[in-house]
Amino acid sequence: MKLAILDRDGTLGAAGQLPANWAALPGALEAVAGLNRAGWHVVLATNQPGLGLGEMGMVELNALQASMHRALAAVGARIEAVFYCPHAPGEGCGCRKPAPGLLQQIAERYGAEPHETWVIGSCADHLQAGAHLGAHLHLVCVQTAAALRAGQPMPDGFPPHVQTHASLAELAAALLPAEPLPPPAAPPAPA
Known part of the structure; x- marks a missing residue:
C-alpha cells in the first residue's frame, strides 16, 4: 500500500479560497492523477477552524470540496477521502493538526503502516502530525513555505527528516520516475 496524505490549503490549492473560485496550484491536479494511476491512495487532512469559529458552515465547506473534486475529475484525478478537523x-x-x-484516523481507515504513508504539505503543523505517525x-515549498528551499536548514517548528520539493508536481515526479506526468490542464474559460 502507498498512502499519500495531503494538506489541501497551500499544497493542492491556494490557501483561503472561496468555493466559487477554488483553483489548484500549477501542476497539482496532474500530480494527483499520476499518483492515482500508480496505485497510490490519495486523501486530504485539513484543519477547518472556520467551522468552529462560526465563520463558515458545512454548506460552504461542501461547496469548496465539490469544486475541488470537479477540478480533479477534469484531469482524471481523484481524492479518495477528505478528513477535516x-x-x-x-x-x-x-x-487539529x-x-x-x-492522520491516525486516516492510517487506521486504510490499514496503513508508517513506512507506507507519505505526509505531504506546505506547513509545519501538517508535517508535525505526520511525524507523530512515523510517516515519510x-x-x-509553495504558498506559506515558498521561501524554503531544498538543502537549507528547516526553520524551528518543523520536524527532523523532512524532504523538500519545489511543488507537488516535482514530488510526484520523484516518486514516479518511470511515468511522466501529463502536462498541466489549460485554465477553464471564463464563464
Whole structure:
C-alpha cells in the first residue's frame, strides 16, 4: 500500500479560497492523477477552524470540496477521502493538526503502516502530525513555505527528516520516475 496524505490549503490549492473560485496550484491536479494511476491512495487532512469559529458552515465547506473534486475529475484525478478537523484553535481536540488524531484516523481507515504513508504539505503543523505517525515527511515549498528551499536548514517548528520539493508536481515526479506526468490542464474559460 502507498498512502499519500495531503494538506489541501497551500499544497493542492491556494490557501483561503472561496468555493466559487477554488483553483489548484500549477501542476497539482496532474500530480494527483499520476499518483492515482500508480496505485497510490490519495486523501486530504485539513484543519477547518472556520467551522468552529462560526465563520463558515458545512454548506460552504461542501461547496469548496465539490469544486475541488470537479477540478480533479477534469484531469482524471481523484481524492479518495477528505478528513477535516472542525474545531477552533484552543478547543483542545486531538484532531487539529499538529495533533496526530486526524492522520491516525486516516492510517487506521486504510490499514496503513508508517513506512507506507507519505505526509505531504506546505506547513509545519501538517508535517508535525505526520511525524507523530512515523510517516515519510515531504514539504512542498509553495504558498506559506515558498521561501524554503531544498538543502537549507528547516526553520524551528518543523520536524527532523523532512524532504523538500519545489511543488507537488516535482514530488510526484520523484516518486514516479518511470511515468511522466501529463502536462498541466489549460485554465477553464471564463464563464
